[in-house]
Amino acid sequence: MIIDSVCTYCGVGCDVSAEVEEGRIQRFFAKPEGVVSQGKLCVKGKYGWEYLYHPQRLQNALVKRSFVQANPQLFANKELRPFDREHFALSYENAYEVVAKKLRSIIHAHSPDSFAAIGGARTSCESGYLFQKFARELIGSPHVDNCARVCHSPSLKGMRATIGEGAATNPFDDIYHTQNLLVIGSNTTEAHPIVANRIMDVLKKGVNLSVIDVREITLSRFGRHLSIPFETNLMVLNMLARIILENGWENREFIQKRCKGFDEYRQSILGDELADPDIFAHIRGYEDLPQKLYEVAYDLAHKKSMILWGLGVTEHLDGSYAVMAITHLALLTGNIGQKGAGLMPLRGQNNVQGTCDMGMLPYYLPDYQKPEIEGLMTPDIIDAIEAGRIRAIFNMGEDLAHIHPNQTKVKRALKKLDLLVVNEIFPNEVTKYAHFIFGVKSAYEKTGIYINAERRLHLSQPIVRSDLPDDWEVLCGIGKHIDGDFGYENSRQIWEEVRQVAPQRFSGASYEKLEKNRLRGLQWPIGDEDTPILHQERFRTKDGHGHFRYKAYELRGMMKELLQRRDPHFYLTTGRIIAHYNNAAQTKACESLAKRYPEDILLVSIKDKEFFEGKERVMLQSRYGTSHPLRIKFSKALKRGTLYATFHHASSHINHLFGDEADKLVKTARFKSVKVKVL
Numbered sequence: 001m002i003i004d005s006v007c008t009y010c011g012v013g014c015d016v017s018a019e020v021e022e023g024r025i026q027r028f029f030a031k032p033e034g035v036v037s038q039g040k041l042c043v044k045g046k047y048g049w050e051y052l053y054h055p056q057r058l059q060n061a062l063v064k065r066s067f068v069q070a071n072p073q074l075f076a077n078k079e080l081r082p083f084d085r086e087h088f089a090l091s092y093e094n095a096y097e098v099v100a101k102k103l104r105s106i107i108h109a110h111s112p113d114s115f116a117a118i119g120g121a122r123t124s125c126e127s128g129y130l131f132q133k134f135a136r137e138l139i140g141s142p143h144v145d146n147c148a149r150v151c152h153s154p155s156l157k158g159m160r161a162t163i164g165e166g167a168a169t170n171p172f173d174d175i176y177h178t179q180n181l182l183v184i185g186s187n188t189t190e191a192h193p194i195v196a197n198r199i200m201d202v203l204k205k206g207v208n209l210s211v212i213d214v215r216e217i218t219l220s221r222f223g224r225h226l227s228i229p230f231e232t233n234l235m236v237l238n239m240l241a242r243i244i245l246e247n248g249w250e251n252r253e254f255i256q257k258r259c260k261g262f263d264e265y266r267q268s269i270l271g272d273e274l275a276d277p278d279i280f281a282h283i284r285g286y287e288d289l290p291q292k293l294y295e296v297a298y299d300l301a302h303k304k305s306m307i308l309w310g311l312g313v314t315e316h317l318d319g320s321y322a323v324m325a326i327t328h329l330a331l332l333t334g335n336i337g338q339k340g341a342g343l344m345p346l347r348g349q350n351n352v353q354g355t356c357d358m359g360m361l362p363y364y365l366p367d368y369q370k371p372e373i374e375g376l377m378t379p380d381i382i383d384a385i386e387a388g389r390i391r392a393i394f395n396m397g398e399d400l401a402h403i404h405p406n407q408t409k410v411k412r413a414l415k416k417l418d419l420l421v422v423n424e425i426f427p428n429e430v431t432k433y434a435h436f437i438f439g440v441k442s443a444y445e446k447t448g449i450y451i452n453a454e455r456r457l458h459l460s461q462p463i464v465r466s467d468l469p470d471d472w473e474v475l476c477g478i479g480k481h482i483d484g485d486f487g488y489e490n491s492r493q494i495w496e497e498v499r500q501v502a503p504q505r506f507s508g509a510s511y512e513k514l515e516k517n518r519l520r521g522l523q524w525p526i527g528d529e530d531t532p533i534l535h536q537e538r539f540r541t542k543d544g545h546g547h548f549r550y551k552a553y554e555l556r557g558m559m560k561e562l563l564q565r566r567d568p569h570f571y572l573t574t575g576r577i578i579a580h581y582n583n584a585a586q587t588k589a590c591e592s593l594a595k596r597y598p599e600d601i602l603l604v605s606i607k608d609k610e611f612f613e614g615k616e617r618v619m620l621q622s623r624y625g626t627s628h629p630l631r632i633k634f635s636k637a638l639k640r641g642t643l644y645a646t647f648h649h650a651s652s653h654i655n656h657l658f659g660d661e662a663d664k665l666v667k668t669a670r671f672k673s674v675k676v677k678v679l
Contacts, residue, residue, distance in 0.1 A: 004031070004518050006450050006458035008122070008443035009044045009581050011347025012036060012172070012194045013452025015519045016045060018444075018463045025049055025444075025464060035520045036172065036456065042193040043579055043593060049444055051426070051589035052464060058424055058431075058439030059468060061095035062087040067435040074098045092438070092469060092477060099436055100481030102419050103139070106392045112140030114391040116381045119398035119423075120471075121147045121355040123440075124448025124460070126494040127471035128351070129358040129366060129501075131396055134475045136365075138486055142375030143390070146360040147398050148352050149378045150405075153666040154314040155345040156356060158323025160368075161549055162331070164541030167353060168454045169342035169534045170306065171523060175202055177340030180303035181223075182296065184212040184326070185233060185312020185672070188219055190578045192346045192453075195308075208303065210296045212236060213312060214573055214672075215603075215644055216637035226292050227639055229283075229562055230571045230673040234318045235553035236289075237325035238275040240297045244332050245270060249301035251334035258539070258546055259331050265548035274553045283562050285639060305335045308344040311575075315671040319663040321551040331546045337535040347453035349582070354451030357505060357524070358498070367502035378404065379660065379667045385413040392419040396471055399583040401429035402650045405658035405669040408625055423471050426585040429650045441468045442586075447491050449514065455531075456521040457506075459514035557673060570608075572620060572643040573672045574654060577601075584648035600652040602630040602645045605638040611678070619679040620645075625656030626679070643676065 001021070007014040015034035019026045028046055030037035037045070051057070062083055068075055075098065080088040090098075106114055117135035120128035132144045148156065156166030163169075175181070175198040188196040199219065203209055209223025214230055228236050244250055245266055255262050269275050280289035299305065307330065313322050327336075327343060335341040347353055359366035362375030376384060378400075384390040386409070393400075404410050414420060414433040422434040431437050443450070445466035451457050469477065472494060479486030488494050492511050499506045505524040514522060522530040538544035561568040579596040580587045587593045602620075604612055612618070617629040620643070628651060638644060647654040661670045 011453035013350040047592035054589040062437040096477035115141040116143035119396035122397035125354040126491040128355040154319030157320040162327040180208040180305040186310030230558040233322040239277040243297035254334035261548035268550040320665040458521040580648040607640040620676040622657040624659040
């Protein structure tokens with residue numbers, strides 16, 4: 001039997017098909033008619049289901065023994081079964097009742113504001129929607145957030161500020177209709193390989209490619225590569241715009257007809273000394289940048305262009321402003337609102353887009369409506385725990401104790417909570433701190449909608465049977481003990497509510513329509529038809545115009561040291577490797593993936609080989625913390641003084657190296673740059 005569903009790893013969101021015999025998966029593949037996959041899958045798509053049969057899979061409701069000892073009155077007449085040294089197992093129904101009682105007591109003693117809900121991007125839209133409703137309406141707390149906080153919140157902020165919508169403007173297949181590609185801050189072949197396939201296809205047909213990054217990546221071999229100093233994305237993006245303006249290459253008709261704020265923007269950028277590309281002409285190792293920037297700017301202005309970016313843009317102090325600078329380039333050149341020309345933020349998880357669409361953000365309700373009261377972002381929630389203002393957290397599928405920065409502080413805060421409830425598939429770092437752990441269904445065991453990086457909705461269906469609850473069922477189980485009316489019979493019923501609450505995007509997105517388009521999906525906004533390309537006639541701002549909002553680059557870090565003729569050793573950036581996914585809880589449990597990369601690797605420039613002579617492993621130290629020993633691998637792709645590490649294994653302590661420095665507007669951590677010592 002063949003069952004069609006959707007891959008829920010990266011933001012590409014491939015359609016997948018599973019061959020199932022006697023209830024057990026034999027293999028995963030993609031059908032040629034699959035619109036996203038094009039009949040191809042990466043290694044995670046092919047083998048990333050193997051975790052379903054791993055013996056460590058969480059399949060119980062668990063309570064920490066120390067919590068039982070501290071709250072004996074909650075467990076009267078409750079059957080507790082020994083599970084391991086740390087936990088008892090109990091029935092899900094009993095666990096729901098106890099969690100509800102504890103939540104009520106915390107809220108009564110400290111107010112609804114003492115509760116926060118974090119997570120949801122690893123589950124379906126239905127569960128994400130119900131999670132924010134659980135927090136806002138049932139508990140009465142505005143504090144909801146998801147893992148977009150550590151990845152693409154700056155894309156949402158920057159794009160909404162300029163063009164009114166924080167989502168990709170075009171489908172992936174528009175890569176086949178472009179003349180020019182600019183990839184910045186994205187190691188596409190590793191993080192979004194099925195999109196990279198499209199890029200490789202068009203390069204063979206003569207499409208131009210420029211890559212901007214702090215290191216060379218696989219795509220760099222096939223186009224123009226620009227190595228830039230750490231934390232200078234905004235600087236070089238402003239330089240590109242300045243070159244366009246100084247040469248009169250802007251699309252004046254488009255700007256006059258569809259944009260506002262251009263004259264002030266133009267005046268600001270031409271008067272900004274740090275937007276002059278000639279700055280690089282006198283910096284050792286970067287002397288080639290002025291000419292290359294000129295060439296990139298020329299291509300953007302004279303060819304139908306698409307710009308793709310990833311966390312190498314967003315995970316910085318000025319990530320939101322850098323995204324605005326990217327949209328400025330599209331507005332300047334008219335490369336938006338048409339086939340083969342537009343903007344593509346490459347999302348990290350398949351349902352990050354959907355979880356934000358569902359309102360799992362402190363400053364947005366579903367459909368990006370404004371709430372009456374804004375809640376706290378995750379970094380502020382951590383601070384509020386330390387201050388005693390947040391006493392309870394429900395954490396759904398987000399490993400707070402691994403993927404966030406300043407892990408020393410995060411773990412200290414988690415220990416202070418009166419109640420930490422976690423929905424998970426496998427034990428991980430955050431489950432070590434949880435008072436209650438609910439084992440839940442994985443994506444391949446349930447029905448639900450996922451929205452990928454191109455706004456495409458896919459309806460998943462169970463590939464194998466599971467008796468575990470879905471995330472939304474856990475919420476309902478707890479909720480009915482708080483309010484007897486909080487209940488839903490199935491995911492379809494929840495989605496019908498979403499269609500009414502968020503009609504601008506989903507009014508026409510019925511389960512029936514999505515079932516008929518399971519291998520294609522539908523791109524929101526969806527009415528009678530879906531919408532592959534946004535902004536064709538007007539922008540989705542209040543006045544329908546695109547807005548220029550200039551932000552000058554603020555000199556700091558490596559760039560400041562280079563201008564002062566100082567040798568900036570060593571700066572670290574981080575990223576993914578194709579076989580693993582985020583905290584690797586699932587991929588480590590897949591034998592075919594785990595054996596490929598059993599540990600994190602530190603890439604070092606071949607030009608720094610003398611410094612590392614005789615060392616097989618080193619530790620890195622920043623002013624915030626120290627990594628565990630990392631195995632060294634030398635690379636020609638990095639400039640002198642540049643280090644690169646993967647972050648998938650919690651045992652590496654990579655995220656202990658990063659502190660609270662974050663995007664100034666949305667507090668996304670500065671994961672892509674930290675100065676370190678080598679120990």
